[in-house]
Amino acid sequence: MKKALTVAAFLLVAAFLVVAATTMRPFGEPSHSEMDDYFLVNCQTEVVANNVVTAVVFDYRGFDTLGEATVLFAAVVGVLALFRTVREDER
Amino acid sequence: MSSGMSVIVRTVTRFTYALIIVFGFYVIMHGHLTPGGGFQGGAVVASAFALALVAFGTAGLKGALNRHLLQSLEEVGALAFLGLAFAGVGTAFFYNILANSGSVFGGSDPAALASGGVLPLMNWAVGLKVMTGIASILIIMVIGARKEATE
Numbered sequence: 001m002k003k004a005l006t007v008a009a010f011l012l013v014a015a016f017l018v019v020a021a022t023t024m025r026p027f028g029e030p031s032h033s034e035m036d037d038y039f040l041v042n043c044q045t046e047v048v049a050n051n052v053v054t055a056v057v058f059d060y061r062g063f064d065t066l067g068e069a070t071v072l073f074a075a076v077v078g079v080l081a082l083f084r085t086v087r088e089d090e091r
Numbered sequence: 092m093s094s095g096m097s098v099i100v101r102t103v104t105r106f107t108y109a110l111i112i113v114f115g116f117y118v119i120m121h122g123h124l125t126p127g128g129g130f131q132g133g134a135v136v137a138s139a140f141a142l143a144l145v146a147f148g149t150a151g152l153k154g155a156l157n158r159h160l161l162q163s164l165e166e167v168g169a170l171a172f173l174g175l176a177f178a179g180v181g182t183a184f185f186y187n188i189l190a191n192s193g194s195v196f197g198g199s200d201p202a203a204l205a206s207g208g209v210l211p212l213m214n215w216a217v218g219l220k221v222m223t224g225i226a227s228i229l230i231i232m233v234i235g236a237r238k239e240a241t242e
Contacts, residue, residue, distance in 0.1 A: 048190050048199060049123040049207035057128065058213045062176055062185030068130070069169060069217060072224045076165065079228045083235030 095148035104146035111139035119218035123207035129214040133221025140226040144233055158234075161227040168220030175209050175216065 039052055039060065047055040057065050095101060118125075119132030179186025189196045190208030198206050205211070 044201045046190065047187055047207060047210065048197070048201045049210050050201045051123050051125065051128070053126070054123045054128050054210055054214070055207070058210050058217075059185065059187045059190075059208075062213075065213075065217065066172070066176065066185075069172060069220055072221060073165075073169065076162070076224050076228055079231050083231050083238075 095150065096146050100146045104142055108139055108143055111142065112136050115139065115218075115222070119214055120211070121204070122214035122218075123210040124202065124204070129217030130221050132214075133218040134225065136218070136222040137225035137229070140222075141229050144229055149233060149237060158227050158230050161223040161230070165220050165223040165227065168216045168218075168223065171216035172213055172220065175213050178209070 039056060043049065043052045043055045047059050049055045049059075115132045115135035115138075117132070118127035118135055119129055122128035122132065176185045179188045182188075187208040187210070189212075190210075191197055191199065192208070196205050196208055196211060200206055
């Protein structure tokens with residue numbers, strides 16, 4: 001029973017990968033680029049910034065940057081928790 | 092670790108320390124004009140702190156590079172970033188209220204330094220957060236490693 005379940009899961013994942021590989025778009029030819037074109041056309045008039053990447057990161061997709069800042073904060077808290085036993089050297 | 096490295100490394104560090112910090116501030120400041128931004132510039136400035144820690148050991152930690160100041164500044168950066176995000180909440184979270192508003196950062200020339208609405212301010216906030224966050228991680232780990240070594 002357990003072996004049959006394993007084989008079934010393996011076949012399911014393999015079939016998913018094969019289907020995904022066969023229906024993939026050809027490399028370098030995206031057929032849906034409306035959003036890229038929107039950023040490139042409207043960035044200088046909407047955000048008034050020459051760096052489109054910064055405009056996307058801080059304006060259009062600010063949530064992404066908020067998550068990255070949260071990851072950094074979590075890293076600081078994690079390192080602090082790891083070395084927390086140091087008492088006399090605390091500054 | 093507290094003794095630092097050889098006199099060659101320390102001399103070169105004295106030359107390059109300020110240059111690295113100035114370059115990092117340049118990357119943060121021009122984040123909305125040239126490649127780079129708050130994260131990248133903050134990491135560059137933090138690498139200067141790492142260089143000073145490696146070259147001089149923990150003896151360089153007596154002055155402004157202490158952990159509580161760095162962590163307070165990190166909170167300031169995070170709160171400034173969130174505050175700028177909440178400033179646009181009348182339209183949408185993270186709405187750029189200053190762009191095209193005609194105020195200081197709201198000009199219509201995308202090549203000017205004071206352009207991009209809240210983008211330069213957010214770059215500074217994130218840059219402050221990243222440089223102080225990475226620097227405090229480094230300092231905590233150096234102090235912890237030295238404690239482990241002396242035990």
